[in-house]
Amino acid sequence: MRPNDVNLYLVGFMGTGKTTVSRIVSARLGHRWLDSDHEIERLQGRTIADIFANQGEAAFRRMERDFIENGHPAQGTVVACGGGLVVQPGMLTELQKRGVVICLHATVETILRRTAHSRARPLLNVEDPELRVRELYAVREPIYRNAGSVILTDNRPQLEVVQHVLRVYRRDSVDFVRARGGRPPDKND
Numbered sequence: 001m002r003p004n005d006v007n008l009y010l011v012g013f014m015g016t017g018k019t020t021v022s023r024i025v026s027a028r029l030g031h032r033w034l035d036s037d038h039e040i041e042r043l044q045g046r047t048i049a050d051i052f053a054n055q056g057e058a059a060f061r062r063m064e065r066d067f068i069e070n071g072h073p074a075q076g077t078v079v080a081c082g083g084g085l086v087v088q089p090g091m092l093t094e095l096q097k098r099g100v101v102i103c104l105h106a107t108v109e110t111i112l113r114r115t116a117h118s119r120a121r122p123l124l125n126v127e128d129p130e131l132r133v134r135e136l137y138a139v140r141e142p143i144y145r146n147a148g149s150v151i152l153t154d155n156r157p158q159l160e161v162v163q164h165v166l167r168v169y170r171r172d173s174v175d176f177v178r179a180r181g182g183r184p185p186d187k188n189d
Contacts, residue, residue: 003173007099015114016104026078101148
């Protein structure tokens with residue numbers, strides 16, 4: 001495997017820019033782009049909100065695990081991971097075995113601003129969405145910070161974040177290949 005073939009997984013809280021940034025990054029790398037939430041909706045033939053309402057969050061989390069373990073290519077793919085995916089026990093290790101993990105990070109205030117009008121986020125369909133964001137953030141933030149390289153997206157132009165992700169990916173993908181006994185990269189990688 002060459003460094004440019006290594007999968008990239010963008011993780012982080014909802015509203016940090018994973019979907020948008022990953023689309024641009026995948027185009028720049030010439031990789032396939034997948035969003036774990038969109039893929040689960042496509043495979044299930046229904047929305048995540050419907051899955052949460054009818055089967056519960058635990059069923060959705062099993063679908064996320066199955067997607068990571070069996071539902072995407074082993075190489076040449078950029079995956080925007082749902083906000084809770086990496087929080088599940090063992091999932092961070094699973095992602096790290098499969099590719100480079102980069103966490104997009106933002107402050108609670110930025111997340112609240114970016115998600116304020118979203119109706120597609122079942123975890124925010126509660127009486128007090130701000131309180132829910134703050135509670136989830138407090139639990140998840142330490143996990144995200146240990147998920148890989150962390151890139152702050154607050155008050156940064158989108159293309160600057162993309163360039164930062166590409167730099168980190170190129171560095172970390174070389175390390176990923178070397179750690180698995182792969183050949184050293186040449187100047188064309």
